[in-house]
Amino acid sequence: MKVIDILKEKGDVVKSVNPTDTVQFLSRRLFQEKVGAMVVISHTGAVEGIVSERDFTRGLAEYGPSLLAMPVSNIMTRAVISCAPQDSLQAVAQVMTRRRIRHLPVSDGVKLIGLVSIGDVLNHRLEEVQREANVLRDNTIEIR
Template identity: 50%
Template sequence: MKVANILEVKGTEVMTVRPGDTIRDVAHRLVEENVGALVVSGGAGTLEGIISERDISRGLAFHGPNIGTLLASDLMTRGVVTCGPEDSISDTARVMTNRRIRHLPVQDGNRIVGIISIGDILKYRLDEVMLETRVLRDIALAVR
């Protein structure tokens, strides 16, 4: 199975913020959208970075109460690891686990076509295991 299979179910909407948005605005956006990370883009689908709840909590530890006035570009992760729609789910899960990444933009060429989370991968794998279980149970019942 491929990352594209997750995007077929989840959708391809990519929520973004601009590098010049304040951390206060970024935090509000994370809450409004009920997501854990946002792509940082200057426009036209560019990927300048990614900012997550983890980045903000680390920023709070270093900058204290003044964090709200910092910019997304101050706290974002810059060297963003991405995956492609044709990448296998198991390989992508391995990368996310080994690198301790919870959100991964999906890039097709130079365009960001989605974002997946470790929760999306877990849900997909769980659904897959449940389907296999039902099939095996049906086979066992049919053999009786």
């Protein structure tokens, strides 16, 4: 299974914020959208970074309550690691595990086309494993 299979199911809408938005605005959006991360996109449409609940927590520990008035650019991760639509879910899971990240933007090489989470990858991998187990079970029954 490939990343594109996840995007076909969940859609290609990417939740995003601007680097100048406040962290309080970000916090509200994460809560309202029920997501754990958002891509940070400039007014020109360029990907500037990604910001997650972990970034928020780290910022709160570092800056305290004053964090809420700061711009998202103060806490976002600038070195964005992304994946491609044709990447296998196994490869994406390995990147997420090795890098200890839970969200990967999906790029077609030119533009951002989606965002996948570790939950998306895990759900699809579990479905894949279940299908494989069913095929093996059915083949075993037919052989007997």
